[in-house]
Amino acid sequence: PTGSAETNPQEHDIEYLTPVSIGTPPQVLNLDFDTGSADLWVFSSETSKSAVNGQTIYDPAKSSTAKKMQGYSWQIAYGDDSSARGDVYTDAVTIGGLTVSSQAVEVAKTVSDAFTSDSDLDGLLGLGFSTLNTVEPVQQKTFFEKARPELDAPVFTADLRAGAPGHFNFGFIDPGAYTGNITYAPVDNNIGWWVWTSSGYAVGSGAFTNTSSPSITDTGATLLLLPSSVVEDYYAQVTGSQYDHFLGGYTLPCNGSTPDFSFGVGDSGATITVPGRYIEYAPTSTSGKTCFGGIQADDGIGFSIYGDIALKAAFVVFDAGNMQLGWASK
Numbered sequence: 576p577t578g579s580a581e582t583n584p585q586e587h588d589i590e591y592l593t594p595v596s597i598g599t600p601p602q603v604l605n606l607d608f609d610t611g612s613a614d615l616w617v618f619s620s621e622t623s624k625s626a627v628n629g630q631t632i633y634d635p636a637k638s639s640t641a642k643k644m645q646g647y648s649w650q651i652a653y654g655d656d657s658s659a660r661g662d663v664y665t666d667a668v669t670i671g672g673l674t675v676s677s678q679a680v681e682v683a684k685t686v687s688d689a690f691t692s693d694s695d696l697d698g699l700l701g702l703g704f705s706t707l708n709t710v711e712p713v714q715q716k717t718f719f720e721k722a723r724p725e726l727d728a729p730v731f732t733a734d735l736r737a738g739a740p741g742h743f744n745f746g747f748i749d750p751g752a753y754t755g756n757i758t759y760a761p762v763d764n765n766i767g768w769w770v771w772t773s774s775g776y777a778v779g780s781g782a783f784t785n786t787s788s789p790s791i792t793d794t795g796a797t798l799l800l801l802p803s804s805v806v807e808d809y810y811a812q813v814t815g816s817q818y819d820h821f822l823g824g825y826t827l828p829c830n831g832s833t834p835d836f837s838f839g840v841g842d843s844g845a846t847i848t849v850p851g852r853y854i855e856y857a858p859t860s861t862s863g864k865t866c867f868g869g870i871q872a873d874d875g876i877g878f879s880i881y882g883d884i885a886l887k888a889a890f891v892v893f894d895a896g897n898m899q900l901g902w903a904s905k
């Protein structure tokens with residue numbers, strides 16, 4: 576089997592939400608597919624009422640196939656200090672026609688303010704490695720890991736679009752979704768993320784700088800976070816850009832003259848080019864003249880984070896069979 580689901584950008588492409596059917600009869604929630612984590616958690620009938628603010632909830636009591644995992648719990652904290660916790664059921668989960676009959680569905684009892692204020696996000700669906708899963712006493716597998724043995728191929732792909740619907744596909748690579756060749760880089764899954772090594776970068780039509788940097792591909796992250804040396808080099812070539820200490824990042828004119836940013840994959844010289852207009856991420860004020868930069872420093876996290884700003888420019892293959900990450904232009 577395979578699955579194919581449309582994923583929809585929220586305002587400014589801050590996140591992409593994908594409809595997921597849970598339970599019998601199906602309850603459809605819009606989840607943030609996140610290769611940077613490995614918990615599938617949802618707003619639920621158990622979420623404190625004051626923390627629910629327009630989200631669609633999952634109610635296991637209304638599902639004939641829901642089973643509570645007695646004594647199991649979870650609690651997660653994300654890179655941006657948001658968090659959630661609760662208990663655990665198993666139930667049928669279907670994405671784009673692909674069903675896992677008994678998936679751990681982590682129901683939230685409490686969520687942090689950032690989730691409460693995000694009315695469109697009904698939960699997260701982790702697509703990282705389950706060594707990151709927070710369920711106790713026994714870690715639970717992700718939807719992809721549960722589905723993988725049945726899939727036509729042990730892969731899933733991300734095809735995010737700027738301001739338009741894209742797709743998450745499971746079990747197959749759509750040859751119509753990309754141009755040219757897919758270039759693969761080996762993945763090190765030891766810390767649970769999809770870790771690969773970027774080979775370098777170029778600004779606009781400038782020369783390519785060879786510099787290896789450990790990177791993670793994170794569909795749940797909005798921006799492209801890079802080593803500060805690269806970020807400084809990039810914005811030095813962006814007229815009118817500056818570091819805004821109040822906002823805590825670089826800003827630049829939203830005037831359509833921003834240089835592209837290219838990054839290298841593998842050692843064959845393949846590159847992916849992020850159009851400059853993606854880097855004019857979002858206006859910082861109602862005047863619309865100044866934008867917050869889509870490229871920012873990774874600030875000593877130790878990894879570059881290839882979030883949606885970069886992913887929008889590529890067709891990405893998460894290949895667990897060969898432990899490699901494929902990048903193609905589109």
Ligand SMILES: N[C@H]1[C@H](O)[C@@H](Sc2ccccc2)[C@@H]2OC[C@H]1O2
Nearest residue numbers: 609611653654655657689795796
């Ligand atoms: N992997 C990412 C994750 O999906 C989000 S969780 C999230 C928090 C608030 C609102 C929406 C999503 C958070 O930002 C970067 C990293 O942690």
